[in-house]
Amino acid sequence: MATIKSAHFETNKVITEFLALLPEKMKLENLTVEGTDVTFIGKLLTEQELQTLINSFNTSRKITALDITELSKDTSKDPYLKLTATAVINKGEFK
Numbered sequence: 001m002a003t004i005k006s007a008h009f010e011t012n013k014v015i016t017e018f019l020a021l022l023p024e025k026m027k028l029e030n031l032t033v034e035g036t037d038v039t040f041i042g043k044l045l046t047e048q049e050l051q052t053l054i055n056s057f058n059t060s061r062k063i064t065a066l067d068i069t070e071l072s073k074d075t076s077k078d079p080y081l082k083l084t085a086t087a088v089i090n091k092g093e094f095k
Contacts, residue, residue: 003007006020013094014059018063018087021056023049038063043080050081062093 011013014033022042023027026049030041050071057066070084 008059008090010094014063014089017060017094021053021060021063023052023056025049026053033089036091038087038089041082043078043082043094047081050083054067057087059088063087063089083095 007051011033014068017032018038019028019038020035023044025045025087027043029043030039032039044053045068054066057064065088066085067087069087071081073081
């Protein structure tokens with residue numbers, strides 16, 4: 001039982017840290033945490049928010065290596081930039 005509580009507690013820390021890295025107005029559509037990988041899909045309103053996202057992950061020691069695997073914008077349907085990305089959790093930093 002202690003192992004389950006410990007694992008759950010660590011996941012909460014990771015999610016809290018992850019959410020702190022996102023720009024305030026970002027719309028998070030999907031989030032998956034598996035092992036040391038975080039995969040997410042979200043929407044940003046401006047290119048400046050995209051730069052803020054990149055800068056946040058570049059300065060983080062806990063969740064790093066942001067890799068934007070898809071970035072698109074279809075202004076006829078939606079004013080947002082849609083992105084799919086992955087990042088790496090540095091478990092040693094969550095102590």
